[in-house]
Amino acid sequence: MTAAAHILCINPWIHDFAAYDFWARPLGLLYLAGLLRDHGCRVTFIDCLDRFHPRHPQTDPAARCGRGPYRKTPIAKPERLMDVPRRYCRYGADPEWITADLRAAGQPDMVLVTSLMAYWYPGVAETIAAVRSVYPKVPVVLGGVYATLYPAHAARATGADRVICGHGEQAVFDALEAYTGWCIRPKTDLGDINALPRPALDLQRGLPFVPVRTSRGCPFSCDYCASSLIEPRLEKRNPEEVVAEIRSWHKWCGVRDVVFYDDALLVNAEKHADIIFDMLAGSGMDLRLHTPNALHVRNITAKTAKRMHAAGMQTLRLGVETTDFEKRGMDHKVGAEEFFRAAAYLREAGFSRKHMGAYLLAGLPNQNPTEVEASIDGVKAAGITPVIAWYSPILGTKMWDAACAASRYDLAADPLLTNNAVMPCLPAFSWELAARFKDRIQK
Known part of the structure; x- marks a missing residue:
């Protein structure tokens, strides 16, 4: 190679009824950026x-912290979701700003775009269209959860x-060679x-927190x-790495907040997570740790x-989903005795309700709202916030x-219809039901 290949990585807009930045960063994309940079490519990020x-x-x-509302702009609601009495928005920077950023980045040899929720794909499409408007002949490669x-x-x-x-990792190298000849x-x-290089977190505009993945995959x-x-x-x-x-x-910019992105952080904890916690406790860094992904x-x-x-x-955050432990069939992660014992351990260790939250699933196929209310009461009784x-x-x-059998939509027709914000497995969207659960939590 006579010069470094230029790869532009892009985290796309979100189109949705609601979106909030809760320690969210495109870590998979930033890992690929780090890998490409480690192999001699010039990498930019938008x-x-x-x-x-x-x-x-x-x-x-x-x-300027890891949590907060995105900038939002009302846009036309998709035809398939006209029955939902909510405002539809683009979340993120103004398109004019992104167009200027694209021009300022200079023409890349290839563009990588990531994706997360399947029902956010209209934002992905708008992002790729913005790239095409500035660099119509540059190949665009899409990866991420929706793409998978x-x-x-x-x-x-x-x-x-x-x-x-x-x-x-290998697919990006293959695409670069196929489209540009760079091998x-x-x-x-x-x-x-x-063996993978660290993610290129420094490509972000500031680093209010460190997203960390200590593992990938889940045994459940x-x-x-x-x-x-x-x-x-x-x-x-x-663990040492x-x-x-x-x-x-932390040394580079003094960042204190560390957010674990693992799906199974505590599995085999004595050989993994416990070691990490002990090392961090003795590190002198005075960190604040967060687990927005549910712990088992x-x-x-x-x-x-x-x-x-x-x-x-x-x-x-704990993955409880329901406290109806007797009839639990959708997973086998926890029983009643295990749940209340774990809650006691956490309280004894010094955690309070303000630190602890338990995720409870609502809007499941054929779920009775009283089941959710009973779970709310059970979690509150354990000293944890539902x-x-x-x-x-x-x-x-x-x-x-x-879900397909219970939904009022043809879910297979369009990923848009799987959006949890529309309560797709209920007979209709219901502000009343959402308020009912919220009131139960706050009582």
Whole structure:
């Protein structure tokens, strides 16, 4: 190669009824950016969701943290969702700003776009159209969760030249060679999570928190979850390298908030997470740790609870889904005794209700609202804050067929219809039901 290939990585807009930045960053895309840069490519990054864009009015210095509302602009509601009495918006930076950013980046050799929720694909399509308007002949490669679960739909609906399913490390190298002739020989085993370079977090505009993935995959195969479809094998990183990564970012810019993106952080904790917690507790970095992804309650022991508290855990979310333990059939992650025992361990370790939340699924196929209310009461009785998670049907999961049978929509016709914000498995969208659950939580 006579000059470095230029790869532009883009995190797309969100089109939805509601969206909120809750420690959200495109970590998979930033891992690919780090990999490409480590192999000699010039990498630039544009985040359409950037809450800290220089043209965005920042009135509150405290807003520069890991959580906060996105800029939103009302847009036309999709025809298929006209029955939903909610306002539809584009979340993220103004398109004019992104067009200027694209021009300023200079023409790339290839563009990588990521995707998350399948029902956000209109934002992906708008993003790719924006790229085409500035660089009409540059190849665009799409990856991420939506691309993995709906590859055929993504190829039709987004305008991408190529769609990557699953892990993108080798696929990105292949695409670069196919479209540009640039040939990269991997330095390490791309299938080894411990051999991959660190994500290029420095490409972001500021670093208010460090997103960390200490493992990928999940040993469970819950009826409602796509984790095992996206990451069929559980792999764990070396604990020492995880802590070294956190330390490097803390040293670089003083960042204190660390957010774990794992789907199974506490599985085999004594050989993995407990080691990380102990090392962080003794590091002198004074960190604040967060787990927006649910922790498996069964893996919380008295020792692990104490270690999490000593390490500085501030936001702790549990995957409970329902406290109807007798009839539990959609997963087998936790029983009644395990749940109340884990809650006691957490309280004894020093966690209070303000730190602990338990996700409860609502809007499931054929679910009676009284079941959700009973779960709210059960979680509150354990000294934990209930957090309602509205169900989104996911193609390929065990619950998909039941969701299709219960839904008022033809879910298979369009991923838009799986949006949890529209309560797709209820007879109709209901503000009253949402308010009913909220009032129950606050009582």
